Amino acid sequence: GLVRRKEDVVAALVAVMNPKAIIDRTPPAAAKAEGFNTVAANERQLYGRTVETLTFMERGLHYQLPITLTQKTGFYFDQRPLRTRIEALSRGSRVLDGCCYVGAVALNAARGGASEVVAVDRSTAAIEAGKQCAALNGMADEIHFVVSDIHAAFEQAEKDGGYDIVVCDPPKLAPQRRNRQRGMGGYRRMAAGACRATKAGGLVALCSCSAAVSADALQRALALGARDAGKRALVLERFFQGVDHPVAAAFPEGLYLKVLLSRVEPL
Structure with a gap:
């Protein structure tokens, strides 16, 4: 599946989106259900700078959320x-x-x-x-x-x-x-x-x-x-x-x- 092609996916995202960072947020339960290894906390950063907060605006409202929130x-x-x-x-x-x-x-x-x-x-x-x-x-x-x-x-x-x-x-x-x-x-x-x-x-x-x-x-x-x-x-x-x-x-x-x-x- 996509897990085996993770490097290709990251490369494609970088080429098309030019993101500041790419983070693997696969929940441990999902990894177990799909039969692949859980991603360690120190391996979630796949590309770019370290991200501690998710900052964005939706319909004029501002949000700043810690990246540790898992939903x-x-x-x-x-x-x-x-x-x-x-x-x-x-x-x-x-x-x-x-x-x-x-x-x-x-x-x-x-x-x-x-x-x-x-x-x-x-x-x-x-x-x-x-x-x-x-x-x-x-x-x-x-x-x-x-x-x-x-x-x-x-x-x-x-x-x-x-x-x-x-x-x-x-x-x-x-x-x-x-x-x-x-x-x-x-x-x-x-x-x-x-x-x-x-x-x-x-x-x-x-x-x-x-x-x-x-x-x-x-x-x-x-x-x-x-x-x-x-x-x-x-x-x-x-x-x-x-x-x-x-x-x-x-x-x-x-x-x-x-x-x-x-x-x-x-x-």
Whole structure:
């Protein structure tokens, strides 16, 4: 595979892109699953200068993230369509960014005029990076970052009267087909918690980055979870990965990211 052609790939990238650096970010679990050796920390730098932070701008918002954050490329660029929509919907709303990573949805909600924004993730490192990004954009006082389990956050939100908009973007709950049944239970529980944390008439964005979970399956999990919470969910919009993550027509499994934006109402 590509691992055997790593030197050729690097040479091609240098010739075409003229990058400042090339870093191998293959997760150990992925390396094990594909049957090749894990890349040692001191061997990840494949080209160029040493990089300690990932600095970039998306839609006018500035991000500066430590390279040690391990999720994908270090940032979920594929969720740009959802972030754009949440910003447009946020004015005057209380917004919960659940499983927020570095709080990119929260930043967009704050810029969109949300009255209150809370960003929750169980990773202390991600939350600290999110705080730095908020400060970088002059939003340090506009977003409340919390290190917490998402279900605990949902329970607290319900006690506090609920949010107008809840985004739930959990880690991959069904990494492979053999995990699908268990993963569907996880999405159902996520949906139930998110619906309980949302005011009547509010919005829930339920996300899945599991290729093994179809959009229809995610919608079933949402319907069941909403019912568990004593509510019903009306799907208003669907989002997928951005156009910079194209899907080969011959490989429909490449459509891995699904987002259901729904209005939540009492049964």
